[in-house]
Amino acid sequence: MTSGRVFLCSFGFDEKFVLRCLVRYGFSVGDIVKLITSDPPDSRVLDAYRRVEELARRLGGSSELLAVDYRDLDRAISVIIGIVGGLRGNEVIVNLSGGMRILICLILIALMLAETKSKIKIEIETEDLKSLVDIPQKILKLPKFRMGGAKLKIAEILVSRGELSVTELATAIGKDKSLMSRHIRDMEEVGLIHTERMGRTKIVKPTNILRALIES
Missing domain, CATH: 1.10.10.10 (Winged helix-like DNA-binding domain superfamily/Winged helix DNA-binding domain)
Structure with missing residues (x-):
């Protein structure tokens, strides 16, 4: 488990939302960005990931690309629950601005079901980059x-x-x-x-x- 902050982001073939998120929160030494994308990732996703990886490394942090098969909903959600459940003790910043809409839905479902004591900040940036919407963490507890x-x-x-x-x-x-x-x-x-x-x-x-x- 990393000692720094964890950035958990939905991810597609456009890295701009992730890069803006990392810069916005001052991504730095000890931080890690985990990108959730569809399995298998195509060449555009891999190219975009390399640019995120380069920035993360330059800022002293690290990155990880995690591919889930959204066609198998049960397994996809369980994998993401496992990721979230392993973040205990970390400050987690979740950005759901990029990637496929189904991935965003799966991450939200997993966040609602996962057991975690981490401080979680959830945000979605609009396509025109003009607005940033925060989703209160307490909303995640409501289904239970x-x-x-x-x-x-x-x-x-x-x-x-x-x-x-x-x-x-x-x-x-x-x-x-x-x-x-x-x-x-x-x-x-x-x-x-x-x-x-x-x-x-x-x-x-x-x-x-x-x-x-x-x-x-």
Whole structure:
């Protein structure tokens, strides 16, 4: 396992998104860029990889080209899960701007399913290079989140009433404040709610994602 940062990028025959990502974050000694491409990689992909490899080496880091067969979805996802799972302890920057769309989907699925404690930053740069969209890491935890019982009641009340204090929520569903605080922390960690302080009172508000889940 590398001691530096890991850059995990979807990759095709155009290296510009990867190069821009490496420069943007100051790729340096000890860092490694892992490029995920389709198997088998054609000559254009290999040419593009050589240019990435050259820059990575010049900056004191390293690179690796990893080819997965997207036609075998089960194996492709399991391979990428293995890659992500092996990154424990590293800061990971994921760039999903290049390569085939199916590869981007596979990497996102693997990130959602993989068990990792790494700090992960996920970004997608638009084709015109004018915008960079960040995907919050907490969104990755959402598919595994179980929203039943008290959490479901909290969700329904918040969507119905807009915002409440922790004390008001505890009263509304008949739970003590300490238990309510744990539920709120769990829901905030996956991006279903957000909280803010108003003096000594903590206010809880639903996110648009929670509204969509409850109202759908």
